Amino acid sequence: MPLPAFLPDATLGVVRAVDSADIEAAGIDALVMNTFHLMQQPGTSTIQALGGLHTMTGWRRPILTDSGGFQAYSLIREQPKLGALTDNGIVVQPEGMNRKIQLTPEKCIQLQVSYGADIVMCLDDCTHVDDPPAVQELSVRRTIAWAKRCRAEFDKLLAQKKRLEHPPLLFAVVQGGASEELRTRCAEALLEIGFDGYGYGGWPLDADGNLVTEMLDLTRRLIPLHLPLHGLGVGHPLNIAAAAAMGYQTFDSALPTRDARRGRLYTFANAPRPSSLVPPNFRFLYITDDKYIKDARPVEESCDCLTCWRYSRGYLRHLYRANEAAFQRLATIHNLRFMARLMDALRHG
Numbered sequence: 001m002p003l004p005a006f007l008p009d010a011t012l013g014v015v016r017a018v019d020s021a022d023i024e025a026a027g028i029d030a031l032v033m034n035t036f037h038l039m040q041q042p043g044t045s046t047i048q049a050l051g052g053l054h055t056m057t058g059w060r061r062p063i064l065t066d067s068g069g070f071q072a073y074s075l076i077r078e079q080p081k082l083g084a085l086t087d088n089g090i091v092v093q094p095e096g097m098n099r100k101i102q103l104t105p106e107k108c109i110q111l112q113v114s115y116g117a118d119i120v121m122c123l124d125d126c127t128h129v130d131d132p133p134a135v136q137e138l139s140v141r142r143t144i145a146w147a148k149r150c151r152a153e154f155d156k157l158l159a160q161k162k163r164l165e166h167p168p169l170l171f172a173v174v175q176g177g178a179s180e181e182l183r184t185r186c187a188e189a190l191l192e193i194g195f196d197g198y199g200y201g202g203w204p205l206d207a208d209g210n211l212v213t214e215m216l217d218l219t220r221r222l223i224p225l226h227l228p229l230h231g232l233g234v235g236h237p238l239n240i241a242a243a244a245a246m247g248y249q250t251f252d253s254a255l256p257t258r259d260a261r262r263g264r265l266y267t268f269a270n271a272p273r274p275s276s277l278v279p280p281n282f283r284f285l286y287i288t289d290d291k292y293i294k295d296a297r298p299v300e301e302s303c304d305c306l307t308c309w310r311y312s313r314g315y316l317r318h319l320y321r322a323n324e325a326a327f328q329r330l331a332t333i334h335n336l337r338f339m340a341r342l343m344d345a346l347r348h349g
Contacts, residue, residue, distance in 0.1 A: 001062055004244045004346050006339045007032040009254040013057045017328035020058040027340030030061055032252040035111050036068025052116030065117035067108045073126040105149035113157050117168055122150035124173035128203050136177035143175045144189045151193050169196035174219050187222035197228035204234050211239045220246045244346045256339050260331035263288040263320055266338040267300040292317045305337035
């Protein structure tokens with residue numbers, strides 16, 4: 001897989017509004033899918049009956065499966081009555097479900113390996129960058145302990161599957177919030193255990209929506225450059241460019257595709273170059289604006305995606321206003337192609 005790479009969120013095995021052929025045509029090299037959601041819908045037995053994630057989704061390129069820890073954490077953070085994080089793992093009962101879901105480090109690994117993921121993520125205790133020191137301290141302690149258990153379970157499962165032609169990779173997640181000491185402690189402990197790659201854990205933006213540059217840079221410096229580092233939740237093009245300059249190789253986020261469905265399209269004013277990923281060269285185009293009603297131009301003159309090759313801004317605005325499903329597909333194709341072009345520019349910058 002060429003690096004750096006952007007992995008769109010295909011949470012339930014699908015990127016909303018498009019199919020695997022659309023995503024491949026846009027030049028996307030890998031997807032991220034979510035264990036916490038997939039185990040609920042369509043369910044593990046169904047995924048296995050349908051041949052694993054690759055066969056089920058028709059996606060022939062790499063798949064990274066998120067552990068689901070962040071999603072469970074977010075649910076509990078918003079509604080504490082729905083579950084709890086303990087030293088053994090995460091217990092949560094989403095609204096509308098008549099049973100509790102228990103996600104232990106061992107189960108997390110078992111599920112991801114059974115799904116046929118190419119990159120498996122360890123379960124971690126996620127926090128917000130602004131959480132108090134005691135919460136961050138507990139998060140690091142649990143994340144290290146869970147990573148050891150994930151490593152042991154992963155090694156056991158692979159020993160049982162000796163004939164795997166392409167065994168998956170195992171990534172651990174570095175937590176520690178905004179504390180340099182805790183980030184360092186977590187990274188050093190995880191490096192001692194040993195993993196194929198690592199991820200930046202915790203929300204990558206501060207309370208004002210700015211990239212937590214210092215912590216991202218520290219984490220990259222703590223992880224040797226020959227080991228891949230994944231920017232979990234980093235999806236804004238300018239943030240990706242900044243993190244890639246630090247040495248991050250892969251990124252995932254729902255932002256570009258969610259923006260597309262809401263009418264916020266990504267464009268380059270000129271040919272994409274990493275040194276010029278600042279306004280006015282990179283800019284948003286809000287297709288809902290009245291000024292595009294009769295605009296016969298494509299979203300971006302230099303873009304080679306299906307949407308720009310065949311359709312006008314005016315037509316896209318019409319589809320949006322008419323609430324046609326075709327708009328979501330065409331807009332998503334464009335933003336995905338933008339992200340693929342951005343990655344290509346960063347590779348050759």
